[in-house]
Amino acid sequence: MPDAPEPTPTEALAQLRQEVVRLQEALERSERDRARLERENVQLKDQLEAARRAGARQAAPFSKGAPKRRPRRPGRKPGAAYGRRGQRPIPTVVHETHDVPVPAQCPTCGEGVRATHVAAQYQEDLPPVQPVVRRFDIHIGTCEGCHRRVQGRHPLQTSDALGAAGVQLGPHAMALAVQLNKQFGVSFGKIATLFRERFGLHVTASAIVRALHRVAAKGQPTYDALCDTVRTSAVVVPDETGWKVRGLLQWLWVFATTMTTVYRICPGRGFAEAASVLGADFAGGLSRDGWAPYRQFTKAFHQTCLGHLLRRCRLLQRDHPRARFPARIARILHQALSVRDRRAAGTISPHGVDVARGHLLNQLLTALEEVGTIPDVQRFARHLMTELPAIFSFLVDPALDATNWRAEQAIRPAVITRKVNGGGNRSSQGAETQQVLASILRTAQQRHLDADAVITTLLQARTPIVSPHFYPASASVN
Numbered sequence: 001m002p003d004a005p006e007p008t009p010t011e012a013l014a015q016l017r018q019e020v021v022r023l024q025e026a027l028e029r030s031e032r033d034r035a036r037l038e039r040e041n042v043q044l045k046d047q048l049e050a051a052r053r054a055g056a057r058q059a060a061p062f063s064k065g066a067p068k069r070r071p072r073r074p075g076r077k078p079g080a081a082y083g084r085r086g087q088r089p090i091p092t093v094v095h096e097t098h099d100v101p102v103p104a105q106c107p108t109c110g111e112g113v114r115a116t117h118v119a120a121q122y123q124e125d126l127p128p129v130q131p132v133v134r135r136f137d138i139h140i141g142t143c144e145g146c147h148r149r150v151q152g153r154h155p156l157q158t159s160d161a162l163g164a165a166g167v168q169l170g171p172h173a174m175a176l177a178v179q180l181n182k183q184f185g186v187s188f189g190k191i192a193t194l195f196r197e198r199f200g201l202h203v204t205a206s207a208i209v210r211a212l213h214r215v216a217a218k219g220q221p222t223y224d225a226l227c228d229t230v231r232t233s234a235v236v237v238p239d240e241t242g243w244k245v246r247g248l249l250q251w252l253w254v255f256a257t258t259m260t261t262v263y264r265i266c267p268g269r270g271f272a273e274a275a276s277v278l279g280a281d282f283a284g285g286l287s288r289d290g291w292a293p294y295r296q297f298t299k300a301f302h303q304t305c306l307g308h309l310l311r312r313c314r315l316l317q318r319d320h321p322r323a324r325f326p327a328r329i330a331r332i333l334h335q336a337l338s339v340r341d342r343r344a345a346g347t348i349s350p351h352g353v354d355v356a357r358g359h360l361l362n363q364l365l366t367a368l369e370e371v372g373t374i375p376d377v378q379r380f381a382r383h384l385m386t387e388l389p390a391i392f393s394f395l396v397d398p399a400l401d402a403t404n405w406r407a408e409q410a411i412r413p414a415v416i417t418r419k420v421n422g423g424g425n426r427s428s429q430g431a432e433t434q435q436v437l438a439s440i441l442r443t444a445q446q447r448h449l450d451a452d453a454v455i456t457t458l459l460q461a462r463t464p465i466v467s468p469h470f471y472p473a474s475a476s477v478n
Contacts, residue, residue: 048319091122131201132170138162158459159214173201174211175455181212182437183451185416209430216433218458222467223436226262226443227277233257235285235399236278238294239407240269241415244424245431252414252424252435253277256406261442263414265424265431271296287394287401290387302390306333307403309391312380325377328367329384336360336392340402343395357395364391410442443470 007015076082102115140151151160158171169177173195180186180194188205195201230236236255243252243265253264255277266273271293275282283299289308310333316326339356342348348356364384371381384391394400417434418424425431444451447470454469 088122088124091124094122129199131173131199134170153462155460160462169203169207169211171456171459172452173199173203174215174459175452177208178212178215178437178455179441179451181208182417182434183413183441183445185413185420187420212437213429213433215455215459216436218461218464219436219440219455219467221464222458222470223262223439225466225471226260226439229260230255230257230262230277231279231282233260233284235287235401236282237287237401237404237406238274238278239289239404239411240291241411241418243414243418243431244422245428246426247423250424250431252411252418254407254410254414256410258406259443259446261410261439261446263410263435263438263442265435269293285393285397285400287404287406289404290383295386301393301397301400303393303397303400303402304387304390305402305404306337306391307405309333309384309387312383316377316380320374320377323372323374323377325367325371325381329364329380332360332363332367333391335363336395337402339395343398353395357392360392360395364388413442414438440467 102113104113105111106113134156136154136157138151138153140149142148143150153160156171158174159165159168161168177191177195180191181188186194188208191208192203192205195203236257238253238255240251240253243250245265250265250267251269251273253266253273255262255264262277264273264277266276269291271280274293274297278297280297281299282297284301285303286294286297286300287303287305288294289305295302310330313326313330313333316323317330320326336357339348339353339360343350343353368381368385371378394402417438425434440454441451444454449469454467457469458465458467
């Protein structure tokens with residue numbers, strides 16, 4: 001066959017233009033497909049995250065889906081699977097005794113009844129509560145030296161105010177309001193209702209708010225002392241969560257030790273906010289999560305939270321079931337926790353712990369050399385490389401916790417308050433009151449102290465003092 005004639009320059013140019021148009025159309029289609037796939041990817045990720053959050057939420061109005069068609073029978077299982085049976089202990093003190101004779105006639109057949117023996121039943125109840133109204137006849141005089149006004153003060157008084165402020169809430173009522181709001185998350189309106197209907201004490205919600213501000217002012221020196229205690233503690237567990245003040249996003253920080261907890265509401269979530277409590281040169285143990293600002297405490301002995309790492313392993317195993325790296329890391333971390341438990345039980349020597357820690361570190365380094373090509377897994381591996389010096393620190397210092405559970409538990413009461421109060425506090429003064437009172441209550445709980453006695457003592461002091469329950473004059477509580 002004869003060769004096809006070569007196209008003229010005009011025809012070749014036209015063909016090239018057509019090819020360019022075709023390639024441009026193909027490129028535009030590819031760009032549209034890529035944009036569509038990116039949108040779908042973002043939507044699927046949002047749906048996955050929403051499903052995860054829905055599964056983790058524990059309070060109404062959130063739901064975990066439709067009820068099961070055949071749910072298990074509620075309560076404990078009968079028989080041997082029931083477990084240990086408990087009962088209320090017999091009271092050691094009895095205030096009232098009531099004799100309950102047997103009826104003269106049987107309620108079933110009407111025949112006479114012969115008494116055979118006596119059995120005891122106990123009932124523990126709450127007594128009727130009536131508010132105690134105290135009147136203080138305060139004597140007022142003038143100093144003969146400086147001619148200043150002087151008035152008396154009774155130990156039960158909480159304030160020297162007279163006139164329009166002469167009718168006040170007592171210290172026990174204020175202490176109960178503090179506990180109900182800051183520890184149990186009861187709103188101010190419900191507290192006022194409870195006081196009125198249960199105790200016969202008529203008070204408005206706004207009066208309770210002002211009372212809590214006064215308690216916080218009296219507790220400020222104690223709060224400052226608690227901050228100093230945390231700053232000088234051997235081990236601190238910090239954490240943070242979102243908080244709103246006047247509708248603006250801020251952060252509620254918690255710094256927990258075995259015997260002290262301090263809350264601090266700050267506008268930011270960085271190193272400066274953490275250092276405002278711990279101090280930039282904090283040199284103790286720091287059991288924390290993987291948030292980057294914590295690593296800026298260069299003098300501290302760090303322990304990253306293994307609970308967070310194991311949670312990321314589970315998520316990666318769910319999202320990428322064929323990836324071997326997450327399961328491998330999870331096994332290494334569980335082995336480390338097993339060594340910790342053996343050390344606590346006394347079945348392994350300190351030298352054995354050091355040897356096991358070396359083997360675990362070698363296993364972790366070997367695993368980090370075989371990450372794979374999945375971006376999410378590679379991102380997790382980079383995080384492990386960053387946290388590598390702080391993964392097994394709890395096997396070096398027994399005082400360090402392997403997780404930040406202590407701070408996580410301390411945040412829970414604040415989360416309840418956040419749900420009740422619409423996300424946080426309505427004013428800056430409310431935020432200051434929140435951090436002071438929540439710190440005092442949580443520390444009293446840790447030290448097994450009566451919160452009512454702690455707050456009452458602070459209120460009855462003429463000037464703000466450091467709580468003698470927390471810091472007795474004879475000894476310092478760390």
